[in-house]
Amino acid sequence: MEKCDIKTGVFGLDPRTHLLSFLVVGIAAMLVTGLLETALLQLLAAAYLAANGRARLSLKMCASFTVVCGLSFLPLSGLYGALFVSFLHMIPPFTAGCALFTLSPSAIMCALDRWRLPQRVLVGVCMVFRFASVLSFEARSIVRGIRMRGIFPHAFDIVRHPGLAYECVYTPLVMRSLRLSSELAASAELRGIEIGRGRTSVYHVGFTWRDAACLVVVAVVCAGIYGAGAIL
Amino acid sequence: MTQDAPTPKSNRWTTRDVLTFVVFNLIIMAVTIVAKMIEDMVLAPQNTFFVGSWLFPLLATPFYVVMADRIGKRGVLAGSTLVFGLLYTFMGGLYCAPVAVVGALIGELVMWGKDSYHDIKRVVGGYIVYWVTFGFYGIMPYLLFRDAYMEQLGTYYDAAGVAAMVAQYTELPWILLMMAMFATGTIVGGLIGSKFLKKHVRKAKIA
Numbered sequence: 216m217e218k219c220d221i222k223t224g225v226f227g228l229d230p231r232t233h234l235l236s237f238l239v240v241g242i243a244a245m246l247v248t249g250l251l252e253t254a255l256l257q258l259l260a261a262a263y264l265a266a267n268g269r270a271r272l273s274l275k276m277c278a279s280f281t282v283v284c285g286l287s288f289l290p291l292s293g294l295y296g297a298l299f300v301s302f303l304h305m306i307p308p309f310t311a312g313c314a315l316f317t318l319s320p321s322a323i324m325c326a327l328d329r330w331r332l333p334q335r336v337l338v339g340v341c342m343v344f345r346f347a348s349v350l351s352f353e354a355r356s357i358v359r360g361i362r363m364r365g366i367f368p369h370a371f372d373i374v375r376h377p378g379l380a381y382e383c384v385y386t387p388l389v390m391r392s393l394r395l396s397s398e399l400a401a402s403a404e405l406r407g408i409e410i411g412r413g414r415t416s417v418y419h420v421g422f423t424w425r426d427a428a429c430l431v432v433v434a435v436v437c438a439g440i441y442g443a444g445a446i447l
Numbered sequence: 448m449t450q451d452a453p454t455p456k457s458n459r460w461t462t463r464d465v466l467t468f469v470v471f472n473l474i475i476m477a478v479t480i481v482a483k484m485i486e487d488m489v490l491a492p493q494n495t496f497f498v499g500s501w502l503f504p505l506l507a508t509p510f511y512v513v514m515a516d517r518i519g520k521r522g523v524l525a526g527s528t529l530v531f532g533l534l535y536t537f538m539g540g541l542y543c544a545p546v547a548v549v550g551a552l553i554g555e556l557v558m559w560g561k562d563s564y565h566d567i568k569r570v571v572g573g574y575i576v577y578w579v580t581f582g583f584y585g586i587m588p589y590l591l592f593r594d595a596y597m598e599q600l601g602t603y604y605d606a607a608g609v610a611a612m613v614a615q616y617t618e619l620p621w622i623l624l625m626m627a628m629f630a631t632g633t634i635v636g637g638l639i640g641s642k643f644l645k646k647h648v649r650k651a652k653i654a
Contacts (some may be wrong), residue, residue: 228563241537248598302484308537334632342469350473383504386647392470400463408462412550 220292222419225266229419230326232426233315236263236433241308243437250284252444253303259436260310263429267314278308301415311433320344322418329420345399464518468507471514472530475507482506492604493611500625501632504578507642508532508636511574512567516644521563524573525551527579542587550580582622589616626642 240260247253257280265273283303315323320341327337361383367373373380460468486495515523532547554576563569574617588596593613600609615621 240538242541245540246473312537337458338462338465339469342466343473346470346473382643385509385643387528388474389510389643389648390651392474393467393513396470397463397467400461400466403466404462 221417225268226425227295227419228314228429228430229422229426230315230318230323231330232422232430233267233312233318236313237308237315239430239434239437243441244304244307246441247444249444252440253307254280254284255440256307256437257310259433259440260307263311263433264314269313269317271374272313272317273310276306277314279332280306288340306420316344316347317393319416321416322420323419325414325416325418328414332383336411338403342399346395349395353388354384357384357391394439448555458520460518460520460522465628467514467517468523468526471510472527475510475527476531476534478506478510479503492608496612496615496625497623497628500582500623500628500633503581504574504629504634508571508574508633509640511577511646512570512637513644515564515573516648519562521555521558521564523564524554524558528554528577531577531581532584536541540584540588542591543584544621546580546583546587550576550583553581556617567637567641571633574637575630575633578633579626582625582629586616586622589613593617624629 217351222290240256240263243256244253248254257277261273261277264270264276280303283306287303323344324341327340332340347371350370366383483499486499486502489610490498511527514527528551529547532543532550535543536547554573557576558564558569560569563573596610597613600612604612615625
């Protein structure tokens with residue numbers, strides 16, 4: 216019987232291929248030093264993301280890379296180092312990683328389950344994707360709450376009372392996080408997250424020759440960029 | 448629904464424990480990364496050493512104290528150390544993986560014993576190991592591939608900045624100073640966290 220699962224992107228790759236590509240681009244990002252090589256690496260990561268059905272996100276990541284690159288040349292103390300060394304080098308692996316992060320948690324769980332990862336690890340991995348998107352929303356809600364209560368009328372007040380500012384952010388964030396973890400745990404248990412082995416997904420999960428070919432291409436291009444940087 | 452619910456003394460992690468662990472570790476990582484970015488923006492590379500070493504643990508420890516108190520089971524410290532190590536590994540720092548494993552093992556040995564995660568002194572003591580491990584993520588590149596790493600730093604920083612950073616991460620007095628600052632930040636953060644835990648979290652009866 217022919218499988219009729221949902222494939223994402225041009226190649227319909229397995230989530231584990233995205234994970235390995237993320238790692239390969241991450242290693243390359245650490246090894247390359249020059250701006251040109253980093254930009255080439257970003258192009259590779261963007262092409263990978265676009266080929267996996269995230270063309271718009273790929274363009275956004277390239278725009279972010281360009282903006283950070285431009286900012287890194289501002290003559291401010293330490294800014295150059297912070298943005299260039301840390302942030303700019305993180306964008307290519309993050310771009311490649313977006314192919315994984317934007318997948319359905321169901322597909323990721325099903326793929327990692329094939330690697331016999333413990334159930335608790337699978338739950339944790341999926342929670343990362345679920346909560347990472349909520350975190351910025353929660354942070355904005357807390358800042359909005361502080362403004363509505365008029366605790367810090369001026370931005371300078373935060374500098375004058377850093378302890379109070381920390382407490383005002385810390386307390387609601389901790390309370391919300393504790394409640395959220397309880398609510399999500401109850402919801403996940405009701406949906407059968409602890410059911411054990413034999414997890415399935417409507418999304419395509421499984422290695423094919425396309426996965427191997429894609430990984431080889433990513434690894435070879437990364438090695439080529441690194442090699443070109445070493446020669447130049 | 449017939450599910451063998453763990454007893455209060457069971458060391459088996461529940462789904463709620465896993466979710467609490469993930470949520471709080473994400474917050475700790477976000478707080479650390481944002482603080483690192485701001486610190487790098489406003490300070491010169493040779494000065495970040497004197498601020499980050501106590502600031503990061505000071506900001507993160509209160510969150511860790513609540514997480515450790517709520518989960519209260521073996522593996523919280525080892526898991527947290529491994530998660531941060533894994534993040535660094537996936538961002539290209541492969542050398543961080545073995546450091547994280549060693550840090551996790553030592554941390555869990557420090558926390559060995561019954562109810563250690565509900566004892567604030569032991570929680571803080573264990574978390575110092577976490578930050579010492581974090582410090583070693585900075586030291587390791589100088590020990591393993593010093594010349595290549597210095598060449599990479601030289602592309603972005605001036606010679607004085609590189610020389611200062613090399614001294615700070617390779618000479619023993621500087622390393623000891625960094626570890627002392629990590630410990631101080633963690634202890635003060637632990638005191639603040641303990642106060643907040645009693646003042647807000649336990650009073651609300653949700654931990």
